[in-house]
Amino acid sequence: MIESAQMKNDTPLRTFDVETIRREFPVLSRSVHGHPLAYLDNGASSQSPNPVIDAVDDYVRRHHSNIHRGVHTLSQEATALYEAARDRVMRFINARARSEIILLHGTTEAVNLVAQSYARPLLRAGDEILITHLEHHANIVPWQMVCAQTGAKLVVAPIDSRGEVSVAAIEALMGPRTRLLACAHVSNALGTVLPVAQLVQSAKSRGIATLIDGAQAVAHMQVDVRALGCDFYVFSGHKMYAPTGVGVLYGREEVLERMPPWQGGGDMILTVSFEGTTYNALPYKFEAGTPNIAGVVGLGAAIGFLESIDRPAAQAHEEALLAYAHATLGTIPGLRVIGTAREKAGLVSWVLDGVHPHDLGTILDQDGIAVRTGHHCAMPVMDFFSVPATTRASFAIYNTFAEIDRLGASLMRALHLFGRGAD
């Protein structure tokens, strides 16, 4: 289809065999409307490989019990599996200690926990929380809620027409009342990679706490929270080949120590009486109630899977896919890519003249191609680019150049159907 881009199919990554990877993901062999599934909606949720499916299956079939409770064998096995997953998460993001890894239900819950347990007791009327214009609703609304509770103000750093944020623009908004900078590592709507290392450094030098939303980053690049130096880093399992309903709050131990518990209940206590309760130590202080044990076991297996592959080669494969997708979309008449940051990862969004994203989503689905259409839980981004919605293709390690060729062909088919295509 595109010669220069097609060459990428052959040239890169002798060490990375996408077909071997694909065989690990059972769902990729199914068909949709008579076509092989081309799953390009990984930014919403990625598929799980056999090691994850098997780990969850084995846990449910052989080891399921409640954790941290019983002295019986199954409870000890379940606890060991659960805590082993925590250790894997710790190593995966290079945290200092297992006490810094809080296992939750997802990124959204992690942001809410920080908003309510870290920010709310700290904030006074007139204090400021700094975010950017490209955040997911999950990194906007919890801050709006805590601002309403405390009288603090939400300050929003601008993006430019490429969908980039500049360090200087954010620094200009860091003032004496700024208490926290919360921003994405990778934008879910635009694909922009934010200069988070510089932003954290700028914030730290001014005594401002930092939270990085890594939901769209962890599957695509190696994350080192110690090198970043952020106070909090949050992400979800289901965008990195693990099941839904499990996610991680990383927090620096000294910061987590000072925070009060968020939710009360079992497992987060040491002793309870009607006169008072003493809370459990980290990380259990923030893990009230029975968690998603099977999901956590799956998360541990997903990390094991990622550690078993050549990650730099996988990252290079995804970068080549993204470049090829941009080249392919560039040949479609009337197509405008939304989000043209110089540094992007994992995904591409676009609008197509005369074909609404919702119609496009249906047409691509009929060709077996799964994409996301809509506002991507980032309505302020849609407003900024004056579009009601976009269509988004987001990639994982198992996607192929041939799938992007099919996307291009299906887009041309949509144009013809709507009477927009040249013959």
Add this chain to the structure above:
Amino acid sequence: MDLKDLYRDVILDHNRNPRNFGPLPSASADAEGFNPLCGDRLNLHLRVVDERVEDVRFEGQGCAISTASASLMTEAIKGKTRAEALALFERVHALLTEDAAPADESLGKLCALSGVREFPARVKCASLCWHTLASALNSPEPRSVPAVSTE
């Protein structure tokens, strides 16, 4: 399922050239519909005189299905009484959602919407304008009709 069953020529035509599109300064009722799934918004303007829809126009941004459905709706209800328009809402709703509903030839061009029911994710696109219409016609305070949401 065939895409041409969903995107029939009538639908594509009304999407490209929506009828009765624009503001209606003499409206006696305005209603807003919102589809949170896709962010589509629809503003419906009605002039109802003596229980009859004398004029109707719509504005907004939406997919081909929602635009064509609104355009076809405005053509179909203009001149009808309030009761006739509400009865038509019921019949179109059945056409969009009930598998067994026979293609009712008396619905005329609106029959083009029958392909939508094979695409469950898109039924709300087609029904948004009709729910907005019903809300406007049923409201005792036509100037302050609460916004309709498909969720």
